[in-house]
Amino acid sequence: MTANLSRRELLRYLAALGLPGAGGAALAARPERIIPWRNWSGGQACIPAARIAPDGEQAVADAVRAATGTLRAVGSSHSFSPLVPTEGTLLSLNNLTGMIGADSAALTSEFWGGTRMSDMGEPLQKAGLALSNMADIDYQTLAGAIATSTHGTGPRYGSYSTQVTGLRLVLANGDIVDCDRQHRPELFEMARASLGALGIVTRVRLQNRKAFRLRRKEWVQNTEELLDNLPQLIRDNDHFELNPLLHCDLSLASSLNETDDTHTIPKDMGGDTEKVRPLALVDTYLRDAPRAQATLLDFFARHIDFPEVVDDSFRVFANVRDVRFNEMEYEVPAEAGPACLREVLKTIREQNLHSYIPLEFRYVKGDDIPLSMFHNRDTCAISVHQYYELDYHNFFAQVEPIFWKYDGRPHWGKLHTLNANQLSRLYPRWKDFLEVRAAVDPAGKFLNGHLRSVLGVNC
Numbered sequence: 001m002t003a004n005l006s007r008r009e010l011l012r013y014l015a016a017l018g019l020p021g022a023g024g025a026a027l028a029a030r031p032e033r034i035i036p037w038r039n040w041s042g043g044q045a046c047i048p049a050a051r052i053a054p055d056g057e058q059a060v061a062d063a064v065r066a067a068t069g070t071l072r073a074v075g076s077s078h079s080f081s082p083l084v085p086t087e088g089t090l091l092s093l094n095n096l097t098g099m100i101g102a103d104s105a106a107l108t109s110e111f112w113g114g115t116r117m118s119d120m121g122e123p124l125q126k127a128g129l130a131l132s133n134m135a136d137i138d139y140q141t142l143a144g145a146i147a148t149s150t151h152g153t154g155p156r157y158g159s160y161s162t163q164v165t166g167l168r169l170v171l172a173n174g175d176i177v178d179c180d181r182q183h184r185p186e187l188f189e190m191a192r193a194s195l196g197a198l199g200i201v202t203r204v205r206l207q208n209r210k211a212f213r214l215r216r217k218e219w220v221q222n223t224e225e226l227l228d229n230l231p232q233l234i235r236d237n238d239h240f241e242l243n244p245l246l247h248c249d250l251s252l253a254s255s256l257n258e259t260d261d262t263h264t265i266p267k268d269m270g271g272d273t274e275k276v277r278p279l280a281l282v283d284t285y286l287r288d289a290p291r292a293q294a295t296l297l298d299f300f301a302r303h304i305d306f307p308e309v310v311d312d313s314f315r316v317f318a319n320v321r322d323v324r325f326n327e328m329e330y331e332v333p334a335e336a337g338p339a340c341l342r343e344v345l346k347t348i349r350e351q352n353l354h355s356y357i358p359l360e361f362r363y364v365k366g367d368d369i370p371l372s373m374f375h376n377r378d379t380c381a382i383s384v385h386q387y388y389e390l391d392y393h394n395f396f397a398q399v400e401p402i403f404w405k406y407d408g409r410p411h412w413g414k415l416h417t418l419n420a421n422q423l424s425r426l427y428p429r430w431k432d433f434l435e436v437r438a439a440v441d442p443a444g445k446f447l448n449g450h451l452r453s454v455l456g457v458n459c
């Protein structure tokens with residue numbers, strides 16, 4: 001469902017607000033309060049019949065058992081794709097958050113599914129532990145992040161889903177079940193990246209590592225030079241990322257490496273508005289003068305100051321993204337990454353496509369999770385973005401076929417146009433996932449329209 005409201009939805013909304021147009025009967029009925037939902041970018045919205053936040057695991061089970069229509073779980077609404085929207089019940093784990101326990105010797109921990117990633121670093125640190133890798137931001141909930149196999153960067157590091165060693169789920173019939181490699185292993189392997197289609201994840205057990213510190217360096221360099229030097233850059237750095245600018249020859253490069261340095265240089269948590277502003281101005285005023293645009297972008301990029309950061313890992317990994325955007329990301333085989341990126345950049349220039357938000361180019365280690373985008377292959381993740389107030393459709397439509405050419409799999413939480421027919425060819429264990437889904441939710445209680453389309457399920 002998109003941000004456009006259907007007439008029926010609009011009438012329900014007006015009725016809830018007590019405004020004209022809803023009809024006398026609806027007004028007289030004093031409808032329950034309706035709380036519309038929308039995602040971080042504003043690109044997805046819905047008006048659920050009910051929004052609930054049960055206050056315990058048993059209450060989640062009771063709510064799932066009682067739900068008669070569709071029920072979707074929502075985390076912190078940071079997915080760009082319509083995974084969440086429903087006209088039925090929207091269930092949040094806002095009341096099931098925080099650490100349940102940790103074992104410092106075994107380097108393991110357990111968290112409630114509704115915990116935001118930003119609330120995990122401190123309690124893990126107190127237990128001498130840390131997440132081995134983290135994504136670009138830490139606003140996501142743990143259950144929401146693993147539902148889409150959310151990832152960071154580093155060819156030796158898998159997604160969050162690979163850090164999961166056990167899960168507790170509430171299934172469609174209200175049963176509360178635990179699963180891991182020993183207990184219900186078929187459910188476990190699918191539930192590690194499930195798009196929220198198998199049940200409500202209430203608890204997550206994790207394999208952690210000892211707490212560690214990171215040094216972050218950022219610099220601006222010619223994109224071709226960086227690409228030529230990639231094998232060395234990814235070999236010599238624990239985490240490496242490239243952010244090519246769209247209309248000049250430069251990229252922002254960043255590396256994160258473990259350090260024993262105890263002297264903290266904290267990160268500026270002021271967000272990226274200031275860094276992005278010059279790029280936005282150049283794009284707005286010099287869009288039709290490509291040479292002047294490239295010259296000015298070059299000038300700005302070379303004059304941005306990137307102070308080094310040294311701190312505990314969880315304070316270094318994540319960024320503050322206060323410039324909103326919509327995003328498409330595909331995961332292509334690692335060895336095809338540079339060629340794919342070059343073709344994307346070439347198309348953007350030749351077609352004069354406009355966005356001032358740099359691309360993102362990262363590495364993720366392959367895994368054995370059936371519906372993970374990294375299933376069975378080491379991967380390059382390549383993203384394109386468009387400012388949330390600007391139409392992304394033409395831009396993304398020009399770029400998406402390039403990803404298909406390189407055998408790309410779309411990020412489940414980001415925008416793409418593939419359906420089940422196309423997706424099933426990208427995942428060798430596709431049918432196994434569908435079988436497990438059908439067994440635990442035969443009536444499709446956890447499916448919305450988008451999931452029916454991407455999974456090809458009609459119930």
Ligand SMILES: Cc1cc2nc3c(=O)[nH]c(=O)nc-3n(C[C@H](O)[C@H](O)[C@H](O)COP(=O)(O)OP(=O)(O)OC[C@H]3O[C@@H](n4cnc5c(N)ncnc54)[C@H](O)[C@@H]3O)c2cc1C
Nearest residue numbers: 075076077078079135136141143144147150151196201413
């Ligand atoms: C600014 C920004 C930066 C991002 N950076 C990255 C990045 O670096 N790497 C990356 O891979 N992705 C990134 N993403 C995408 C994001 O990490 C994923 O879309 C993630 O799934 C969002 O988590 P969430 O908690 O917001 O979940 P939501 O978006 O609310 O939900 C996502 C899915 O999780 C399911 N879900 C939520 N809670 C539960 C539960 N308790 N049980 C079962 N299912 C549940 C939902 O039903 C839905 O299918 C970014 C997104 C934004 C907006």
